[in-house]
Amino acid sequence: MAPIKENQMSDYELQRVKNMEENRRILESIRQEQIYKFEALQPAVVKKKERKPTEARPKKKPRLETEGQGSVVDDGRRKSSRISGKAPDRSKGIGDDDTGDEDYEAEYDDDSDEEDGEGRKRKRVRGPQHKVIIPKNRPNFYGAVPGVEIGRIWEMRMECSRDGIMRPPVAGIHGGPEGAYSIALSGGYEDDMDLGDCFTYTGEGGRALKGTKAKPKNLRTAPQSKDQTLTKGNLALSLNIETRKPVRVIRGYKADTEFTPEFGYRYDGLYTVEKYWLCVGKSGFKVFKFALRRCPNQAPPPWVTDKQKKTEELNETKEGEDDKENRDGSHNPTPSSE
Structure with a gap:
């Protein structure tokens, strides 16, 4: 197939090619550990909306207790004559978050479908429901999590949250006062570039909060509807x-x-943010791009160790075949011609 000429490409394709070339240039320069100077962007000021005064609602009069029915007393608590004398059921519902408890449970179903970045659904194997207990009131911190090795894999984001690697179960950036604690790469933008030891990452925000007409609740795949701002995760x-x-x-x-x-x-280890800039995204709105580079003095990344394991397995297989051929040759020597 002949390559598409530049004059035959759409504006979107031209912008995407331009972004990809710029991303690669920046990542290659970061690999060489060059120092860049760029203009510091000022954080956007978010204006708070004025709250409308609300009229005080009249208090409801207490209802009289009737046999077999509950009653509401002045302190607002509900009583029931049917269960009087029985211990109350203190079991918590699914996903309830009680600030008085040290832990809380989140429950998800293995047979639920999960949508990818392009709106396609990934069918999951049907299975039982699982409960993930996430500790509460954990202090946030920067750096590696003790006991979690590079290359560890979790099936669900909720499990990453439980182990403290990426605590928000949905958001792509977990921000803090001195920077972001963690980020998740999930292929949300097709013009991002990933070279393993360094990659570009598109910031958050700028999507329609009401989703799309076809998917009003799916905010992650909603199209860009406005420029991103230097707030929240982007600022972090x-x-x-x-x-x-x-x-x-x-x-x-x-x-x-x-x-x-x-x-x-x-989990692929620790990275440092080397540079960020504004550019025009695929929808024509401005988005933030961040360039990250893998920190030195860590365990090898998973794609390196996986390649080493495959090479070792191939070598072992080849050695086993050679040994078998040698054994077969020793048991069945070729007769000499006289």
């Missing part, structure tokens, strides 16, 4: 450049690159 990632705080990175199965796990979400 920009602070990592100044504070040099490392960022924990997980890669999800949705990102279609050679460094993506075949399933689930994998």
Whole structure:
């Protein structure tokens, strides 16, 4: 197939090619550890909406207790004559978050479908429901999580949250006062570039909060409807450049690159944010781009160790075949011709 000429490409394709070339240039320069100077972007000021005064509602009169029915007393608590004398049921519902408890449970179903970045549904194997107990009131911190090795894979984001690698179960950026604690790569933007040891990451925001007409509740795949601002997660990632705080990175199965796990979400180690800038995204609105580079003095990344394991397995298989051929040759010697 003949390559598409530049004058035959649409504006979207031209912009995407331009973004990809710029991303590759920046990542290659970061690999060489060059120092860049760029204009510091000022954080956007979010205006608070004025709340309308509300009229005080009249208090409801207490109802009289009737046999077999509950009653509401002045202190607002509900009583019931049917269960009087019985201990109350203190079991918590699914996903309830009680600030008085040290832990809370989240429940998900294995047979639920999960949508990828392009709106396609990934069919999951039907199975029982699982409960993930997530500790509460955990202090946030930067850097590696003790006991979690590089290359570990979780099936669900909720499990990443439980183990403290990526605590938000949905958001792509977990921000803090001195920078982002962690981010998740899930292939949300097709013009992002991933070279393994360094990659570009598109910021958050700028999507329609009401979703689309076909998918009103699916906010992750909604099209860009306005420019992104330097707030929340974007602001946090920009602070990592100044504070040099490392960022924990997980890669999800949705990102279609050679460094993506075949399933689930994998912890790939610590990265530093080296640069950020504004550019025009695929929808024509401005988006933030961040360039990250893997920190040195860590365990090898999973794609390196996986390649080493495959090479060792191939060598062992080849050695086993050679040994078998040698044994077969010793038991069945070729008769000499006289």
